Amino acid sequence: MRSTSRTETFPAHTPAASQIFTTVLSHGPLTRLEAARRAGLSAAAVTKAVRPLLADGYLVEAADEGARPALGRPASLVRVDGGRALFIGVKVTGGELIGVLTDLCCRIRLARRVPLTDRATRAVLASTAELAHELLVEAEDFGAPVLGLGVAVSGEVDRAEGAVRYSPFLDWRDVPLAELAATTTGLPVTVENDVRALTVAEQWFGAGAGLSDFAVVTVGAGIGCGLVVNGRVVAGAHGVAGEIGHVTVDPAGPPCHCGNRGCVEAIAGEAAIVSRIREATGIPVADATEAVRLAHQGVAGVREVYARAGEAIGRGIATVANLLGPERVIISGEGLAAYDLFAEQIRDAFTAAAFGSAARCDVQTRPLPFEEWARGAAATAIQSFISSDHPHLSR
Structure with a gap:
């Protein structure tokens, strides 16, 4: 197999270059003046940062014919050349791998799904490598190198170390996933919590674009939360910032797999909902899809759950x-299939519990397929590539 992957470094590993590149990536095409304004940098700093990026083809420049001044040449617009490089993103779920091939602008070019019948680390690594190699082969048609792989996993993830500290749905503890995946795929690897990866994509291209403070809350098998504070995705000192699934909302509530009682996830996670409906109705409900169907059929006790x-x-x-105090909270996740069943209660409980002006937070719903989560994984690989935080490299 002729691989299109290769080791390549971003031509300007400085905070200013990374900031300008992500600004143009999210908001471009931009004039240099506008890029400076949005990034909070001087025009001179932008010129210095842009020069090597233009020389290596990561940015391209063209005249802005729509903004011709009265005298002189039109202003120049700078944009990211999406075709300059490719990245792979993989979202790991309990039952399948979702993989995408994106360009440098994180636009999905190809998407593939692979069933996951074995959650053991070795099996997941083998399936991930197979999926990555399949996408590498197909990447040859795009004529650009694949420069990184991002893997998104639920649970406690230490991105700096490339390790999954604890993933309850995979039953993993202290797995050095980035190092292992780099060995099996031959690519630089970034491993991130799946909700934080999705949050990066929403910050760059989605409902969080242009906001300095927002949150992404995901409902489904688990209850997750990604946080952006002062324009940065927050992981916290131990990689568990935003774990609202394990905030206790009912001290007398049901036990949670984390060891506490009455956590949000122990009440609102899909497994908890299905279990509670079985208890309330005596019906051997198979999964969340059947639970939603019973609720819509008006089976007694289901809507109360x-x-x-x-x-x-x-x-x-x-x-x-x-x-x-985020400006916006974006609710997403596979659990939105049941959103009509608890939307009113979410709004009412939020309004009752939010303090003062915090209740003015804009709460939105945004259904996103798992391909968007995989895109988020690719976004973290792009983020690692353009920043001074070097991802784990293949050996």
């Missing part, structure tokens, strides 16, 4: 709003 879940989620979101 969803109402309680919505109240727990609303309280969890209010906790985020009270602590950080």
